[in-house]
Amino acid sequence: MRSVSCRDPKLGVVTDPSGEPRGVPEAIVRPDEAAQSIAVARRFPRESLRPFVDYLWIVHWVVPDSRDQQVLPQPKIHLAAERGRLLVHGVNRAPFHRTLSGTGHVIGVAFRAGGFRPFLRSSVGALEGTVQPAGPLVGADDAPVAAAALATTDDDTMTTLVEDYLEHLAPQPDPAVDEVDRLVTLIESDRSVHRVDQLAAMTGTSARTLQRLFTEYVGIGPKWVIQRHRLLDAAAQAHDGTPVVWADLAQQLGFSDQAHLVRAFTAAVGTPPATYVRSLDGWRPRG
Numbered sequence: 001m002r003s004v005s006c007r008d009p010k011l012g013v014v015t016d017p018s019g020e021p022r023g024v025p026e027a028i029v030r031p032d033e034a035a036q037s038i039a040v041a042r043r044f045p046r047e048s049l050r051p052f053v054d055y056l057w058i059v060h061w062v063v064p065d066s067r068d069q070q071v072l073p074q075p076k077i078h079l080a081a082e083r084g085r086l087l088v089h090g091v092n093r094a095p096f097h098r099t100l101s102g103t104g105h106v107i108g109v110a111f112r113a114g115g116f117r118p119f120l121r122s123s124v125g126a127l128e129g130t131v132q133p134a135g136p137l138v139g140a141d142d143a144p145v146a147a148a149a150l151a152t153t154d155d156d157t158m159t160t161l162v163e164d165y166l167e168h169l170a171p172q173p174d175p176a177v178d179e180v181d182r183l184v185t186l187i188e189s190d191r192s193v194h195r196v197d198q199l200a201a202m203t204g205t206s207a208r209t210l211q212r213l214f215t216e217y218v219g220i221g222p223k224w225v226i227q228r229h230r231l232l233d234a235a236a237q238a239h240d241g242t243p244v245v246w247a248d249l250a251q252q253l254g255f256s257d258q259a260h261l262v263r264a265f266t267a268a269v270g271t272p273p274a275t276y277v278r279s280l281d282g283w284r285p286r287g
Helices: 134-138 143-151 155-168 175-189 196-203 207-217 222-239 246-252 258-269 273-279
Strands: 006-008 013-015 038-043 053-071 078-082 085-089 096-111 131-133
Touching: 038 155, 053 155, 078 143, 078 155, 085 134, 085 143, 096 143, 096 155, 131 134, 143 155, 175 196, 175 207, 175 222, 196 207, 196 222, 207 222, 222 258, 222 273, 246 258, 258 273
Parallel strands: none
Antiparallel strands: 006 013, 038 053, 053 096, 078 085, 078 096, 085 131
């Protein structure tokens, strides 16, 4: 596991010791700088949405000038109120950057692995690498909800607006969502999972079946999901504040050697891991 967080069996979501949704804080690049101007809150969804939604997230920022915030993309579909629309973010292989300036906020939804499939009612693989308004995808105008959510700074009001919109879409439970979420949770929590054929053997299925299932429900293939979670493990280690032996970590995470880990980390974050750790300048995670 990347932290002391645990998965609540009743809610089906990773929580921190306080009992709140944990999210994936290791995905925030240079969290030391982000903490100076950005406040992130996460909330459980209402009961009717829990089969589909992992958590809601709300970000408020105060940035005197402007700053670029990078986040490592994850194998999740997100819905976010920004630029006057509710935008659906498909899984994206490319680095994600957002320029923040002045005072602002955004509310978003992180769907469970596979959880957006019942809203879209078709393969979420078609969303890979795209950002699209929700309305044309799900058949309900998203602009009024986005405008109302962006017009208030009250977290409770924003949350109710977005949850009402999703609940109105009346998604139907799909047993495959639980199965996909179980598979992705296994990948996330078990650092020894390095390859698709290994996951297939562990779960008694075939690599071809996993490929079809992940493309249909997660929006990207299992190989990328495995590699991304191992890279998130490396990011968590970099943020931990303790010395890292990168060659040993590369072996633990299934990279062929240290150079392979360095290349993958640099491509995702923009700087080699050792340089990245030095740039944190002694920052330590809260908790």
